[in-house]
Amino acid sequence: MQVTVSVNGEERAREIEPRLLLVHFLRDVLGLTGTHWGCDTSNCGTCVVLMDGRPVKSCTVLAASAAGHEITTVEGLERDGVLDPVQQGFHEEHGLQCGFCTPGMMLTARALLDENPNPSEAEIREAISGQICRCTGYATIVRSIRWAAEHPAAAGAAAETAGEAAP
Template identity: 85%
Template sequence: MNVTVSVNGVEYTRDVEPRLLLVHFLRDVLRLTGTHWGCDTSNCGTCVVLMDGEPVKSCTMLAATAERYEITTVEGLERDGVLDPVQQGFHEEHGLQCGFCTPGMMLTARALLDHNPDPTDEEIRVAISGQICRCTGYATIVRSIRWAANNSGTA
């Protein structure tokens, strides 16, 4: 079937199988490999992208169902060579180790800050609670998101 999906502000029309998952459409068809694929059960949150600004787990969503939405991947966060404050925060506060969960964490953080520009550390922890990081212990991730909240006008 033909599917037209808007990803990072660009419309893509591709012929795909109706059962193709959004994560595979992004990675394998569009070659946007920043979206990671972890568990296929929506437990890890590695595959999170934004759909009209809301975090969704792309491993349990069909590409065809994304047709009427704007999808944002981690590649879509930076603008004109300038990192999004969330990306800069992860750099400044060392919010990653292996980096596997990082794209999903960043997109979840972006959605949080879009809805709540000054969240508490507890609100940050609740927002990222649907994602698993096996490396950091979350302290640096929370600090990274806090940095982004505090520096949203400077990055």
């Protein structure tokens, strides 16, 4: 079947099998390998992407069901070479170790901050509670999301400053 999905602001039309999961459409068909595929049971949350701004586990969504929706992957957070504050926060606060859960965590964090720009630690922990990190113990992830909340324009400002400093 033919499916057209808007991914990171770009319409993508492909011929696919009706049973193809969104995670495989993104990774295998479109080559957007930032979306990770973990447990295949929707328990781990490594495959989280945003569908119309809401976190979904892409291993539970058929690609055909994504037609007519806006999908955002971790590749779509960065804009014109400028990191999203969430990405910058994970860098500043060392919010990853192995990095496997990081894309899903970042997208969940972006959705949280879009809905609640100043979440408490408890609200952050609640938002990421559907995702498993096997390495960090979550402390650095929570700090990374707090950093992003406290510096909503920091990533853009840093890029502008770097651009101004260039000869």
